[in-house]
Amino acid sequence: MPELPEMETCRRLLTEKLVRKVITDVEVNREKSINAQPAQFKSQLINVQITEIQRRAKHLIFKLNSGKNLLLHLMLGGWMYIGSEADNPDRTKQVIISFGDIKLYFIGLRLGYLHLLTDAEAEEALSGLGPEPLDHTLGFPAFHELIGSRRGMLKTTLVNQQFLSGIGNCYSDEICFEAGLLPMKKADELDEDERKILYQSMKGVLTRAIQFGGYMEEPLFKGDAKTGGYNEQCRVYDREGEPCLRCGSPIVKEEISSRKTFYCGNCQR
16 A cells, blocks of 8 residues: 555656646546546536645645645555556556546556545545654654553554554554564553654655655656655565565564564564
């Protein structure tokens, strides 16, 4: 599932390609992926301009000059592609938004969605999310207070979208490895130094992942050399049995609360 770095990479690339462009056509092939009747959905988007693309957690918000927003959550298996009739993946597209000859294809939206919402509706839909991990207002004192006396394991705490928004399976493991902490360690067992290390690791891993374009490798457009660059940078995620890059011990895979989890049992304490 795309996490914060993947969606931030998409936001930046889509901003370059689509902001200030006018929607000329909409095709809906799966009604459950949207939140209106297809004809109504289409009529409210035709001749409307995208003015800005924002990100909140794992969501993208396409701001429209009509005053409405398209709220996107790709969920598991969802992805996007910018192309044309001659250049697009041979996959089922749930929604296609055209900007003249340029088309934005939404693929794999069986669990994901693209909802047309007012500002108030979008705010309500996102109201349950915790703080953004990279927001400048989230300094260490705020992070320290946020953890408080949480008793959950680090893995389940980091992926809890009400605690912090945007972190999922991949980056929770990478953050724990960077911090040298086991993902099953309880959050309330961390001393202040460990909390500081965890905080710094979170900021560092997510920043670096954005710089490399995230870990998911589906290109956003032909010639996209940015998306997926972090896949080769992962230190533990999806590296079961491979030697730890820090100590050489084999990387372990376990399930924690039904989530696959990767860590080094030797140098993470």
